[in-house]
Amino acid sequence: MTFMYPLIYEGEHLQETFMYLTKALEVLFVLEGTKPIARISLHQNELQKVLAFCERRQLRCAVSDFKIIHVQTEDKGVANKGVKVALASKIKGDLFLYLGKDQKLVEQAKQAEAENDHEQLGALLGYPSCCIQFFKSEYEQEVIKENDYIAPALRNTRQETDGAGSTVSFYNNVILRYFDIGVLSHYPCSFTCSASVQLAKKNLELVARYSPQLVEMMVAMLKCPVVFTEYDGAHILQGWRENKITGKIEFDNVLSTVQNNISFLLSEMRSIDKQNPYVICFH
Structure with a gap:
């Protein structure tokens, strides 16, 4: 895939790994230490490629214990809503990947998501x-x-x-x-x-x-x-x-x-x- 404005980090094409510019930027901010934790959604078929990237870059990561079956809005073509299903479900869906440089913070973000603790999760993601x-x-x-x-x-x-x-x-x-x-x-x-x-x-x-x-x-x-x-x-x-x-x-x-x-x-x-x-x- 060709990108008009490629985002290259130390020789690695971030959009080729993460497909979307906004996701690639989130990862860049973590790599540069300006964001403590990033949470990105990705299709389960993309997981191994992304995990390999995290290993190369020494990023700690955790995968959600559930999958999301997204429901796209008719007018914006983006899925803001979704239904949680078990990780073992045969239904194809998206996973949440939490990544950062500190394994403890990564696990805390995963736990906060599981408990619907918006305040804790937002703080870990660096939101105001x-x-x-x-x-x-x-x-x-x-x-x-x-x-x-x-x-x-x-x-x-x-x-x-x-x-x-x-x-x-x-x-x-x-x-x-x-x-x-x-x-x-x-x-x-x-x-x-x-x-x-x-x-x-x-x-x-x-x-x-x-x-x-x-x-x-x-x-x-x-x-x-x-x-x-x-x-x-x-x-x-x-x-x-x-x-x-x-x-x-x-x-x-x-x-x-x-x-x-x-x-x-x-x-x-x-x-x-x-x-x-x-x-x-x-x-």
Whole structure:
């Protein structure tokens, strides 16, 4: 497989092993010691390849005692929800792999996951405490929907800003994880969260040491306005500019998680009011 922006660590192509950029970045942060533990999901057929990588890199790891049968959302093509089945089940599924440099912390992360201890797991994964508390407070409500915490984070954001039409930090743009782009693996408590911004900045600075071109691409994408809906997809507005006279955002292309009426209308109109409540602008 060819990658336009390969991420190479000491001669090893991380995307070739972990397939997705966001997963490769998580592993890089652990290797560099900026993240204590990473938790990544992988299909059981990929396990041996990843374990061999961990052995070469002297990373400690543990595998979940269960498999997840993911349920994909219709509008975003990403599985935020899943059903746990026994590890011995014949049903094919994904595993959680916990990896780090300290075996004790790795085992603690595995145990915290098994016990649904979100606070302990979040701390071990290096998430800001405010975002851990946000996740805990929203969990019961979101888990029965799509297990997607972007909508409540946006609600918090609009309470803290002037509402629709405001711009927020691109560093906290986790919406693009639907497109395998991003440097945060947690849901920020809001898109203005300063702790998350600082973490994202540190992560991007680290990635720039390995691939300045990758960082340039990621930043350009993360700054694109997004039309986000809970059930009708996420839509990136590429080649955008703001028309100061009309107050509209004009754009050349739409990159969507799903092809539907919204993606069709956006592609036809090539502009949208910046004050539209579904539009999120970044700076």
